[in-house]
Amino acid sequence: MAARARGARLARIEVRAGDAATTDRAVAEAWEAGVVGLEEREVAGGAWVLILYAPAAKGAAVRDALARALGGAAEVSQPAPEPDVDWSIAWRAGLEAIEVSPRLVVRPPFAKFDPKPGQACIVIEPGQAFGTGGHDSTRIALELLEGLGKERVDGARALDVGCGSGILALAALALGVRSAVGFDLDPLAARAAAANARANGREGQFQVFVGPLEAILGPPFDLVLVNLLRTELLPLADGLARVTRAGGTLIASGLLAIERAEVCARFAAAGLRVEGDRGSTDSRGDRWLGLVMRR
Known part of the structure; x- marks a missing residue:
């Protein structure tokens, strides 16, 4: 809470x-x-x-x-x-740094953590925006991001769709992305993402705005990151293909494993092919899924 x-x-x-x-x-x-x-x-x-x-x-x-x-x-x-x-x-005492992968650590600003050599530590203020690294869907997205080869991350331009706290964009920047744009329909989420960008010294690399996917104009992105439920993701399939450059990568998390076939078919129709996936079972037995797609 x-x-x-x-x-x-x-x-x-x-x-x-x-x-x-x-x-x-x-x-x-x-x-x-x-x-x-x-x-x-x-x-x-x-x-x-x-x-x-x-x-x-x-x-x-x-x-x-x-x-x-x-x-x-x-x-x-x-x-x-x-x-x-x-x-x-009492609330703050219950929150600690989370090692989401060998190279990524997420911590609230009041939690101390000494990163190991090669680890990037991302500061996220818990609050009204989704994305602190604790939910399975967020962790899956971060693990898939880290698993991309350097040639797909270093110097890339990234887009964080429905950015929430901005955790995915900030992780991408920590892993070598050159610049990132994030947006959310919720002004509070966009404000939180901008604050987290400042807390991580990334305000010059991470642009945040309030608005829909249709507001994204200009050249498509090398890397697109999205952590949304199936009902929110599927209507965006064509738009997500539009903002992903040819040969670019889309990471989509927030799905349940039983939804895989439907999601893969919809994105295939939009011109994106699935290259890999990652799953995780939460404490209630739900199997969460993330996909790596290539346009």
Whole structure:
């Protein structure tokens, strides 16, 4: 859960989901809707309850946005006032650096870490934007990125689609990409990505804006990075092909393994062929998948 200052007024919203896949979708939608923290609790029968925290003034708007996004897939409660408790110290104590791969470490700014020789340490402030390195989909994308050959990374131009915290673009820069552009529909996410760029000394290499994929004009990119759910990814297939140069690379994560065939077929129709993949099973038994594609 994200920290809050003493005196902050929060609303509490509960989401009841019948399965893990719906829960993961609800988590992603919750961050998009503007929550500042959440808890996940497993209940009987494989169902899950999400406890969401939003600024009190935005509680009703967040609840309505979630209800629209999830439709009938989950029950979303009305917002209720959350007692004003200062738990920021305990929250920060629970967050540590994450070694996502031999060459990449992600840490919050308040966590100390001494990187090993050859390791790049990326500073990400946990907050309202998705992407701190803890979720399987983010880790898969980072591992696929690191697995690319130097000839596909060094000096490349990268695009981070739906950038969230900017973690994928910042990792690409740490691994040798020359410059990166990131965008998100959520102004809070774009603001967080820009702040993380400054925290990593990359503000001169990482341009962030608020807007859709259609706003990307000019020459296509050598490397395109995207970590989105299938329902968000598939409508972008043609646009993602457009912004990936001929011979360029697209890394797509955020998928479930059972969605592989559908996603591969859609991107093949857009002119992108799958070269490799990587999977990971989370604590609930869901198998997440990331794909490396070439145009």
